Amino acid sequence: MSVYYSKEHEWVRVEGDTATVGITDFAQGQLGDIVFVEVPEAGRQVAQGGDAAVVESVKAASDVYAPVTGEVIEGNAALADTPELVNSDPEGEGWFFKLKLADPGQLDGLMDAAAYKAFCDSL
């Protein structure tokens, strides 16, 4: 199991050919209190870099992009009633959606934890 990060502040946790996607702790900190999350439904095809979910905080509404291409297996239904999970546990209970990884090669273009930390420090 390994975790990858995108420059758009999404994380991807890969187990076999299943990728779980959410937004990073840095992203939730920048957004502030999350008040609404819209996750994709199972069966939807999402392309790397394309819109996949929507997150709304007291400050702003933002698109969440798919860091990798694939078919959505499940959206995190818990976020509908408890969007605060994204604030309290962004890289755990606050996951957004799971998808079936179409091209594992795309993961090579993402960052590991150390590289992502360096990227955030540079912002």
Add this chain to the structure above:
Amino acid sequence: MTINQSGWKPTTPEAGETEGTTFTGNRALMLEEPLLFEIGSLDQTGVDFADVPGQTSRLAGLERRKDIGLPGLSEPEAVRHYTRLSRQNYAIDLGLFPLGSCTMKHNPRLNEKVARMPGFADIHPLQPVDTVQGAFELIHKLGEWLVKLTGMHSVAMSPKAGAHGELCGLLAIRSALEARGDKREVILVPESAHGTNPATAAFCGYRVEDIPATAGGRVDLEALKARLGPDVAGVMITNPNTCGLFEPDMIAISEAVHAAGGFVYCDGANFNAIVGRVRPGDLGIDAMHINLHKTFSTPHGGGGPGSGPVVFSEALTPFAPLPFVEKTGEGAYRLVEEENAEDHHASSFGRMVAFHGQMGMFTRALSYILSHGADGLRQVAEDAVLNANYILRSLDDVLDAPFGFSGPCMHEALFSDKGFAEGISTLDLAKALIDEGFHPMTMYFPLVVHGAMLIEPTETESRATLDQFIAALRSVANRAKAGDQSLKAAPIHAPRRRLDETLAARKPMLAYKEPVQAEAAE
């Protein structure tokens, strides 16, 4: 006097504070006001009607059987309730409103007088056209001025607001492309554009692609050129943009888009910064909406309707929507609609609204244009820009102005939260401004700037008013930089302290519910 029944206090004192506590909860003439349901009673009525004698119901058993559940109040009770609430409001008639013209700018009273003239106010869109020739003349004349001020070819008066105008412009672009058998799928939207632009493009069925901004807050011309191609229907560009900056490459952008076979839509929401100085038609723009409720001062922030006429280039004119007013002779006008459009406006993309547009806004906007004249409108733009730059340069030593290095701003001054002490946010500063007696500025927008504060003073504020605002903002900015933790408690003097915006957004309570105790007693 109604004693406060809600239990709320205007300023619930912090621990140890005794100040501000009165028996009623009121603070002198700042009256605490409960909800209507808490003042009135469901068992009473403010108005009694006698039963109608000898009445036979013709409702065929559809009569209401349950109480409707509205509290009964007398007329003075209802009037006082709303008047008291209004005293807790902040309005352009009370002071500077740094949210700017999009929400609030001064609406000259002359406009209101004209809009209330019975010949304009008391007419109906289905009246015979020979009884409303004066109203048609007004619509036509306003349209002529909008065309002249923008240097464009024609105008559609019917769109009801800015985003509706965007839709109108994009539908015309799509129709023009379809008419030449050209299927294009992408609309390019720069990061500095208004948020409604990508929404409009998506609603029209286009795929939206971003164009990055330069470090100077403008459209990256090279990135735009690199993306242009046979799949690009057009670009939607806001000029002046949402960072309050003029796009100096506008002509080069238009030429590049046209060379690639696309069209240029300009979001004209910020036309108030350039009216009388720049004609968008000279910049190669194909369609642009004009917010009458912004540039031409028709009331908006208080809930007045918007109005978003769209001006078109010659290339898009044949596709403009129906209906529109056409001059047929001296003092004679007619409405071009579906029934009579076949002969000379057959390519129209159709109708967007039931009738002719926002008549009440047309009368106000034309009053504004005619009472200012050409020199006055130019001064509107100049004063709007001068006031914004006065604020920008009066505060850029204490607040970070991310694009301050790139020269003057247009009608809006943009600052960031860079330099605030750890833990102090733009929100804290905005709440402290409330204590200083000002409505806060636009916060956290545009998104390209961290902790953004966007200030639009508008053209009508005097230097004395601007100086007061600047002094207040300077004071709270210094507190933010010094890490004054009392900012976290602001506002402390407002009728309500800081509200839990997160809880309000997550669990909104939108309807009155009777307290549980009262239900149990029933």
